Amino acid sequence: MNREKRDKDSADGNLGAAEISPPLELLNSLRVHYQNGQLIAAEKLAMRITQEFPEHQFTWKVLGAVLGEAGRQSEAIKANQIAVTLSPKDAEAHCNLGVALTGVGRLDDALASFDQATALETNFIEAHNNKGITLQALGRLHEALVSFNQAISLQPDFTEAHYNLGITLKALGRLHDAEASYRKAIALKPTYAEAYNNLGVTLKQLGRLDEAVSSFCQAMALKPDFSEAYVSLGVALGNVRFKSANPNLYAPLIQLLTYGNFTRPKDVAKSTLSLLKQDVQIKDLPFKRNSTVSLDEVAPIIGSLNKLPLLHHLMRLCPLPELQFEELFVMIRNLLLKNLDKMEVSSELIYFLSTLSIHCFTNEYVYSESDEESYLIDELQVKIPRVLAQSKQPEAIEILCLAAYRPLHRYAWCQKLKSLDNLEEVKKRLIEEPLLEKTLKKDIPVLGEISNHVSLEVREQYEENPYPRWIKLGIPIKAQSIAAVCAELKLQLHSDDIRNADSPTILIAGCGTGQHSIETASRFSNCHVTAVDLSLSSLAYAKRKTNELGFTNVDYLQADILHLHQIGMEFDIIESGGVLHHMHDPMAGWEVLVDLLKPGGLMKIGLYSQLARQHISEIRDEITALRVGRSEADIRKFRKSLAASHDENHQRLTKSSDFFSLSMLRDLIFHVQEHCFTIPKMKNCLDELGLQFCGFENEDVISNFRAFYGNEPDIYDLELWHQYEYSHPRTFAGMYQFWCQKTLS
The missing domain is CATH 1.25.40.10 (Tetratricopeptide repeat domain)
Incomplete structure (x- = not known):
């Protein structure tokens, strides 16, 4: 009252x-x-x-x-x-x-x-x-x-x-x-x-x-700390493409990107770029392929880009999924490197180069470089330690140019740099954080020796770069009980006992760099998460981010799924997204996970769809036929050919956000092992493992399914889903992501 x-x-x-x-x-x-x-x-x-x-x-x-x-x-x-x-x-x-x-x-x-x-x-x-x-x-x-x-x-x-x-x-x-x-x-x-x-x-x-x-x-x-509004805006932007300028949106978009962890920046990157491309500062820039600019034109271009703080914030948080911007940045980076001794250093230039260097580090140097650039970078790599050896400091512009091509933390002399003391974010992101991860690696427990040949190859692939590299993510605003999460997802439970698990134990099998484990740890109330992965580099990244965000209910462990029997405990919930299909024998790994799941427990699985990845499979066959290597240089070279190609499959790939990060592209088309599934095959696996389907997770996919069939179709009917996917083959481009439940008997 x-x-x-x-x-x-x-x-x-x-x-x-x-x-x-x-x-x-x-x-x-x-x-x-x-x-x-x-x-x-x-x-x-x-x-x-x-x-x-x-x-x-x-x-x-x-x-x-x-x-x-x-x-x-x-x-x-x-x-x-x-x-x-x-x-x-x-x-x-x-x-x-x-x-x-x-x-x-x-x-x-x-x-x-x-x-x-x-x-x-x-x-x-x-x-x-x-x-x-x-x-x-x-x-x-x-x-x-x-x-x-x-x-x-x-x-x-x-x-x-x-x-x-x-x-x-x-x-x-x-x-x-x-x-x-x-x-x-x-x-x-x-x-x-x-x-x-x-x-x-x-x-x-x-x-x-x-x-x-x-x-x-x-x-x-009206309410700057209104968490629900930030989340809602992030969700809506995933489907928006702007066709006219609207600078009034810049401030709220910057708030969304910088305040809290309400959305993954990569999920709103395409919509944000579509808005920025309408801006007068952007429209007249030389975006056309094979455009050339002179050194005199670089400063005005940088000046225009610097008038858009929204662009800088986005560049510092995630790869930009847009070839036009990439071509512009590659051209500017090239010109600056070739004309280092001619450039007039200014705060505007340092600001742009700081953003560009952070951006290139974040996309893992996916941009192509010419032989001339490689030669000039080699010269810089020799010059900088020579200057430091004389108790002098290299120019900040030299360090930033190098950082736009190579990761600074890999140089033995990186901690001697004073030139970056006034560029705190550059120093933190490119040097301090990676070195901290190197220290954290030493404290991560290891469960058994990894011996499976495919597991060893997969681990080697992910050790080169933490995968995926991320800065911010979408953390649920409020933790919920298992019952509440099941109700929200409209899962069809076959046993209600799981609803009463007040302090759920959760296993994340293949946690990567911690996005999955942190989001799950914040999704379920009073839970404890055990997160495992093959890659120590990824686990160290995950540990750093978990500490940074203040989560204390997550433990990390290096382990092969095949050895998880040694963990000595059972779990109420097990989640494994995008992992099983990279194993030599997915069913062998899945069986181990089922053994670790309590009777009546819930399992969330992510598997590649054969239909949705048809174009990926064809490109992988092309890589094999052309004998393309898997080194970073090989990936960049092949990627450049894809960007210039008019082939339909190639063009479709260039529209994927994964195309704009080296480790994501490697995972997408260069992975050492990949299996694809169909819904009937998935159902056979569930039956064989004693698991019962509870429902898909993607809300948009389910909404489209309902709209197609009308009259409240049975969203738990896998045969109906199989028919739907055949008429909508791109439905599960982001994998089949579904929940299932272990039978009680």
Whole structure:
């Protein structure tokens, strides 16, 4: 109940018999404390009054409200129950009790309290609204509509009721009606950030992505720490391609990229670049293939790029999945290297080169280089240690030019550099962090010796560079129980016992550089994660990022899946994405994981789709036929030929984000081992392993499946999915990602 109404009631709080009523000054003080939000003082005074006057119902009611606002719902329930007992016909007391019961998940009891409140006072607006919220949580959506509409009929300008009505209408699929309700709530309360966010979610579902993005940005502007709005914006941007300039979006996009960990930058890179390409600073740049520029033109180009902080932020966080930008950067890098002695050093040049060097390190130097550039780099590699040996410092521009071609941390002299002291991010990212990873490697436990020949080759591939290299990621805002996650994903469980695992143990088999393990550790409440991988380089990267983000519920271990029997424990949940299909015998590895899964436990698996990767398979065959090597130089050379090719498969590959990172491209088309699956083959594996399919995870894929079949198709029917994939062969371009459950027997 709102404080204003309770304050009014306080005037009546001493109308009982004189001998059981507290002094008026005490009640006035209690009212002032509560009205001003002084909850500690209000609680102390209310406790004192209830001790002296245990039958003073109003004070118990205020105490219940204070305890509820402090988040102490169990205590609030007791206080409100006393208030109800002392005055059974007090509708407000019943409503307050309902709110407290809702707070501890006792929804049926809460509903009974709200029913009692509305029966006692049919025009009790807040009780109708709270009843609607409870009915909504119970899944009784049509009844919830009745309650919200009742509240609105009693008070047409009741903002919360319009907002809650919108939530229910959206859940019922009545998106246009939901939009109208959210807009009404915003009209009544223009600063309502939550309504803007939910409006954006609704607009996204309606396919009006530009409007959705605008709505999310408005929510962020109104409430800069509104985590849900950041997440919503990140999700929406994954599908947006801008066709006109809109500089007003730059600030919220920079916020999204730099504030917290709400989205993976690579997931919003394409949409962000599509926006930047419309900017006047970008449009006239020499993007055409084989364009040439003179040294005199470089400074103005850099000046234009420096006017776009959004571009710099993105470049420092992830590879840019855009060949036009790549060709421009390759050209600028080449010119600067060849003209180092002629360049006029300026803060603008240092700023751009700092960003470029971080960007090239992040994409693992995937850009091609000419023989002339290699020669000049070799000269720099000789010159810099010679200067340092004379107790002098090389010029910052020389260090940055070198860093745009080679990783600085691999040079023995890198820690002697003082030239980068004023470039803290460059020094941290290119030197300090990789050296820290080298130290962390020594402390990672090892489970058995890796002996399988394919496992050894895979490990060698991933030791060269931590895979994948990342800076920020999308961490779930709030951890949830297994039951809540299953409900959110709409998983079809074949045994409910797993819902009761309050402290789940989780295994990540093939954790790479920690994105998977950290996101899982933050997804499930009160969980502990054991994360294993073949590559010490990747594990050290994962350990550094886990420490950096403050996670203490993840342990890392170097191990081959084939040796995990030695781990000596079973798990409630096992996740392995993109790993089994790289093993010599995927079923052998999968069998080990099933043995480690508790009966009734859940497993999330990611496997390559044969249909979706047809073009990849053909390119891999081409690599074999041409006898292309797997060295970094070989990969760069072949990649350059792909970028210049007009072949359909090649062009399709260049549109993949993985094309713009050396280790990702190596994993995509140069991996030493790869198996592909079909849905029937996947089903056979599940049957053989005693696993039952629970559902795919990708929400967009499921939405498209539903839209194709209509009339609520069975989303757990793998035969239906097989038919769907054959008519939509690119559906699982990002792998089959699905959940399954181990049978109890």
